[in-house]
Amino acid sequence: MRLTSRSAWGTATIGAVTALLLSACAGSGDAADAPSASGSSDATPTKVKLQLQWFTQAQFAGYYAALDQGYYEDEGLDVEIVEGGVDIVPQSVLADGSVDFAIAWVPKALASREQGAGITDVAQIFQRSGTLQVSFKDKGISSAADLAGKKVGNWGFGNEFELFAGMSKADLDPATDVTLVQQQFDMNALLSGEIDAAQAMTYNEYAQVLEATNPATGELYTPDDFSVVDWNDEGTAMLQDAVWANTERLADDAEYQDTTVKFLKASLKGWIYARDNPEKARDIVVAAGSQLGASHQLWQVNEVNKLIWPSMDGIGTVDEALWKQTVDIALHTKNDQGATVITSEPDDDAYTNEYVEKALGELEDEGVDVRGGDYTPLDVTLEAGGK
Numbered sequence: 001m002r003l004t005s006r007s008a009w010g011t012a013t014i015g016a017v018t019a020l021l022l023s024a025c026a027g028s029g030d031a032a033d034a035p036s037a038s039g040s041s042d043a044t045p046t047k048v049k050l051q052l053q054w055f056t057q058a059q060f061a062g063y064y065a066a067l068d069q070g071y072y073e074d075e076g077l078d079v080e081i082v083e084g085g086v087d088i089v090p091q092s093v094l095a096d097g098s099v100d101f102a103i104a105w106v107p108k109a110l111a112s113r114e115q116g117a118g119i120t121d122v123a124q125i126f127q128r129s130g131t132l133q134v135s136f137k138d139k140g141i142s143s144a145a146d147l148a149g150k151k152v153g154n155w156g157f158g159n160e161f162e163l164f165a166g167m168s169k170a171d172l173d174p175a176t177d178v179t180l181v182q183q184q185f186d187m188n189a190l191l192s193g194e195i196d197a198a199q200a201m202t203y204n205e206y207a208q209v210l211e212a213t214n215p216a217t218g219e220l221y222t223p224d225d226f227s228v229v230d231w232n233d234e235g236t237a238m239l240q241d242a243v244w245a246n247t248e249r250l251a252d253d254a255e256y257q258d259t260t261v262k263f264l265k266a267s268l269k270g271w272i273y274a275r276d277n278p279e280k281a282r283d284i285v286v287a288a289g290s291q292l293g294a295s296h297q298l299w300q301v302n303e304v305n306k307l308i309w310p311s312m313d314g315i316g317t318v319d320e321a322l323w324k325q326t327v328d329i330a331l332h333t334k335n336d337q338g339a340t341v342i343t344s345e346p347d348d349d350a351y352t353n354e355y356v357e358k359a360l361g362e363l364e365d366e367g368v369d370v371r372g373g374d375y376t377p378l379d380v381t382l383e384a385g386g387k
Contacts, residue, residue, distance in 0.1 A: 045078035046259055049099040052084040056290045058274075058300035059203060059241070060103065061281045062125070066270025068284045075262035086157075086185075091119050094244055100256075101263060106239035106323075107330045107341050108158040113350060114342045118247040121351035123264050123316035123359075124323075125271065126307045129237035131162050132206055133229040134190060135197040142227050144234050145170040150196040153183030159199065161341055165236035165333040166229065175336040187212070197229070203303035207296055211386045220384060236333075238326040240307075243267065243316070247349050257355070265359035268315050268370065272363075275305050275372055296386030302378045309372035316356040323351060 052060050063081055066072055072079040082099060084090055090102035091109045095117035102119070104112075109119060133152070135141040141150065144166035154160040167174050174180060181195050187208045190198035200206040206228070214221045231237040243264065249256040274281035282298040290297055308315060330341035360370050 045073065045076050046255075046262075048072075048077050048079045048101065048259065048263055049082055050079060050263075051082045051088070051090040051093045051099040051102040053088070053090045053103050053105070053241075054084045056083055056285065056288050057204070057292055058282060058285045058290070058297045059201075059304055061274040061285050061301050061304065062271030063103075063267055064270070064284050064288050065273045065277075065281050066266045068288075069270065069273055071266035071269045071273075072263070075266045077259070077262055077266065079263070079266075091117055091244055094119055094246060097246070100246070100259070102244045103241055104244055105158070106242055106326050107161045109242070109244055110327070110330055110342050110346055110350065111158065113346060114344070119244045120247045120250055120349050121242045121318060122245045122250075122260055122354075123243040123267070123356045124239055124318040124351075125243060125316055126239065126241040126304075127311055127319065127322070128307045129162060129231050129240055130202045130303065130307050131159070131231055131237075131240075132200045132202060133163060133166075133197045134187070134200045134206060134209065135227050135229075136190075137225060137227050139196050139227070141197050141229065143170070144229055144236075145172070147197060147229075148172055148177050151179045151181050151194070153181045153189055153195040153198040155183050155185060155199055158341075160335075161329065161333065162231040162234075162236050162238050163199065164335050165238075165329045166231055166234045168333050169234065169236055180336060202306070203300040207299045207303075207382060207386065211296065211382050211384060213384065220382070236329060237322075238329055239318075239322055242318075242351075245355075250352075250355075260355045261358045261362075264316060264356050265362055268356075268359055268363060269368065271308060271315060272368060272370065272372075274301055275309055275375060278302055278305065278378055293383065293385065293387040295381065295383040298378070299380045299382055299386075302380050305375065306377055309375035312371050312373065314356070314360040314370045315372070316360065318351045318353055318356075 050063060067079055067081060091104045091112040093099050094102035106121065113119060140146060147167060154163055164174055172178060183189055183199055187198055187205050189195045191209065191212055209226065210221055212221055245260050278301045279298065281301050282294060285297050286294055327346060332340065334340055363370050
């Protein structure tokens with residue numbers, strides 16, 4: 001759909017309501033399908049459900065590694081990882097009690113909190129944004145300002161906040177200065193010339209264009225064929241993948257509080273494993289059922305690691321300055337319909353470092369490197385189609 005007049009943020013809200021209704025229907029099944037109460041004896045592991053925001057892929061490599069390597073089991077947890085999808089809003093599934101923890105982007109979760117979802121960010125895994133706007137180099141788009149007069153793709157569903165903030169910072173009116181195009185979750189519209197700049201994640205869609213064949217050469221495209229607008233460089237990056245917990249349970253359930261520390265400790269250890277063993281982490285994700293190929297998944301592990309490491313305050317710690325930047329953009333950036341992500345400052349329960357600091361302390365006591373100051377990424381070679 002071109003020149004979309006429907007608010008993409010409004011679409012995200014509708015999606016959240018839809019997912020809530022779907023979750024409510026799902027919750028009407030047998031009690032055995034519901035998440036178990038936290039806490040267990042030494043003999044009985046505590047059952048935990050983790051809701052992902054997308055299908056199995058290396059974006060979530062740390063959680064799959066923690067499961068595969070027995071880190072959850074070591075903490076007395078029996079963890080089930082629940083795949084996400086287009087119609088799943090993880091923070092809503094968490095809020096309605098269907099799962100114990102969820103992975104979600106901060107701006108999306110803040111919007112859900114303002115609508116009544118009782119959720120708290122307990123570990124900020126990604127310290128940098130992975131969102132890009134990608135174009136062919138001959139389009140001359142190297143900054144948000146260069147989007148003026150261009151056909152600009154975005155996915156909607158709450159994925160476009162940084163794009164609108166970047167355009168607004170460049171004094172562009174998204175309603176009149178660009179042609180907004182509803183983009184599918186792939187790069188076909190860019191490769192076919194239907195749009196000038198496409199939304200992409202560093203760890204997924206950007207790899208897709210590098211896995212495609214350049215018809216002019218018969219070889220795969222290279223980074224030299226493209227320009228990217230990186231929202232970290234533009235100053236409008238927003239915090240993305242975080243672990244969210246149930247606010248009410250954190251307030252009055254001591255067993256859930258203890259489970260949260262244990263879950264975070266094991267999950268962080270899984271991400272550290274993915275940092276130190278990217279090829280093995282790739283293999284774990286592929287074995288878990290990813291529909292993407294091995295080279296694509298190794299690229300993804302590598303790019304996700306770049307979003308996490310180094311993490312000089314310790315992996316999972318919420319950086320106050322980056323949190324404030326995310327909130328300020330969510331409060332003041334208007335979309336093409338004049339709406340903002342949220343309308344008021346989040347309350348003090350929106351995030352806490354209490355549980356992740358306890359988990360980090362235990363890991364450090366065990367001699368685990370939780371900062372990755374010496375982290376060096378791989379040089380990954382992509383194969384055609386990501387095989």
